[in-house]
Amino acid sequence: MKCRNVQKRLPVYQDGELSSVEQDRIKSHLTDCPECSKQYKELQRVWDLLSDFPDIQPMPGFHLRLRKKISGLREHQFIPRLRQVFQLLPSPLATVTLALVGLVTGIYLGNVIFEEGLVFFQRRQPSYAQEHVSLASIRTFDAAPPGSLTHGYLRMASHSLEAHR
Amino acid sequence: MNNNLPDEGTLSEDLMARVAKGDNYAFEALVKRHQGAVLNLIHRFIGYRARAEDLAQEVFIRVWQAAGRYKRTAKFSTWIYRITANLCLNELKSARRRKLLFLSSSGGKGENREDRYFEPGADREPSPEDLLLTAERNRQVSAALRSLPANQRLAVILKRYDDLSYREIAQILGCSVSAVDSLLVRAKRNLRKNLIPYEK
Numbered sequence A: 001m002k003c004r005n006v007q008k009r010l011p012v013y014q015d016g017e018l019s020s021v022e023q024d025r026i027k028s029h030l031t032d033c034p035e036c037s038k039q040y041k042e043l044q045r046v047w048d049l050l051s052d053f054p055d056i057q058p059m060p061g062f063h064l065r066l067r068k069k070i071s072g073l074r075e076h077q078f079i080p081r082l083r084q085v086f087q088l089l090p091s092p093l094a095t096v097t098l099a100l101v102g103l104v105t106g107i108y109l110g111n112v113i114f115e116e117g118l119v120f121f122q123r124r125q126p127s128y129a130q131e132h133v134s135l136a137s138i139r140t141f142d143a144a145p146p147g148s149l150t151h152g153y154l155r156m157a158s159h160s161l162e163a164h165r
Numbered sequence B: 001m002n003n004n005l006p007d008e009g010t011l012s013e014d015l016m017a018r019v020a021k022g023d024n025y026a027f028e029a030l031v032k033r034h035q036g037a038v039l040n041l042i043h044r045f046i047g048y049r050a051r052a053e054d055l056a057q058e059v060f061i062r063v064w065q066a067a068g069r070y071k072r073t074a075k076f077s078t079w080i081y082r083i084t085a086n087l088c089l090n091e092l093k094s095a096r097r098r099k100l101l102f103l104s105s106s107g108g109k110g111e112n113r114e115d116r117y118f119e120p121g122a123d124r125e126p127s128p129e130d131l132l133l134t135a136e137r138n139r140q141v142s143a144a145l146r147s148l149p150a151n152q153r154l155a156v157i158l159k160r161y162d163d164l165s166y167r168e169i170a171q172i173l174g175c176s177v178s179a180v181d182s183l184l185v186r187a188k189r190n191l192r193k194n195l196i197p198y199e200k
Helices: A003-014 A020-032 A034-052 A062-075 A078-088 A092-116 A128-137 A149-164 B012-020 B024-046 B049-069 B076-097 B113-117 B128-133 B136-146 B150-160 B166-173 B177-199
Strands: none
Touching (some): A020 A034, A034 B177, A062 B024, A062 B049, B024 B049, B150 B166, B166 B177
């Protein structure tokens, strides 16, 4: 095995992440090659130096502060839920594009349906003659339209007058 | 609701299922079990204790919020490391955005300005632990770590201090095993460059 190749793989060898065959090859190379062995020792020294960054423990009150934050969140759970709903939506650009496509399709379909008279409940504009006839036939504007209280009273009055005669 | 104190041997994944049902004891147990790993990963990454504590709390808040959606597809520890790593990367990005904080710094040649913010011991009220951290050797190691690009730094921390396999690191960082391989090769080369002269 060439020194150049061994030195390239030394960091992975150090972590024991090579195949067992490769690990063995490099191990035996290191026993025979002082230069590669020196490089490997240097690598290990660096790794050991990193232990000079000791572990820390959470400050007193860590749990209390966490509990407070969480109980605060419990009281205001509505906002995260709302955020979750919005997270379900696609990106803003896609949402706007979808809304625009929906709007244009809606306008187009609306025009087609109404122009073709496909809607059964659509009111057609009456012609002038139809309007005239219907207005003439309406007796709403009579002094006493049929069915009204006045009409009833007048009929009663005329009956009693005839009976009187 | 199962609000009994969980056993020591209860799997984190089972604790998480209990948290989803609103079990506060299970959540406390999860926090106690993972707080050290989460806090130290963040602290080693950003080098700023008070902020590391805040971010560690943010990790656990996210765990609590996600309890209902959590699926046992990966180990809980991998999942929580992934949340932590993402939070670290976001913190670095937002520190870059908070340029105003660094206006007073001189911005020396070749220095990452956001890293100045993360100087260990930057707390205004240093505790004995902080003083210990600012000791010369620790400072050198911390500086060497901070000089690494974000992904290399995370990979080194996860390998060196948490002894995770390349496969686990790949899952946490969301990349391939071979990418972790090359990240660590480059990171170790950089660390050697920065730490060996100091050692001599």
